[in-house]
Amino acid sequence: MKRVIVDFSKLNQEILYLLVEKYPDGYMSKDIITFRNSQNKMIEAVEVRTDETIYLVKVSQRLEDTMENYDDERSY
Numbered sequence: 001m002k003r004v005i006v007d008f009s010k011l012n013q014e015i016l017y018l019l020v021e022k023y024p025d026g027y028m029s030k031d032i033i034t035f036r037n038s039q040n041k042m043i044e045a046v047e048v049r050t051d052e053t054i055y056l057v058k059v060s061q062r063l064e065d066t067m068e069n070y071d072d073e074r075s076y
Helices: 013-022 061-074
Strands: 004-007 031-038 042-050 054-060
Touching: 013 042, 013 054
Parallel strands: 004 054
Antiparallel strands: 031 042, 042 054
């Protein structure tokens, strides 16, 4: 199974849907995974999975806002 780190700017609809499904009320601090990337920079992310891939989505305020507004955007 491959692991992919995804930044908010590269978030597609499938991954956003998986995030909203897994964390319908938003994620909490216990859901956040902390690790260092190849440049030794500290990264905070939440995890979602498909059959083939583990996505580690970087945590940011923009991610939280997008997840909160996801259902509103789909109704249009």
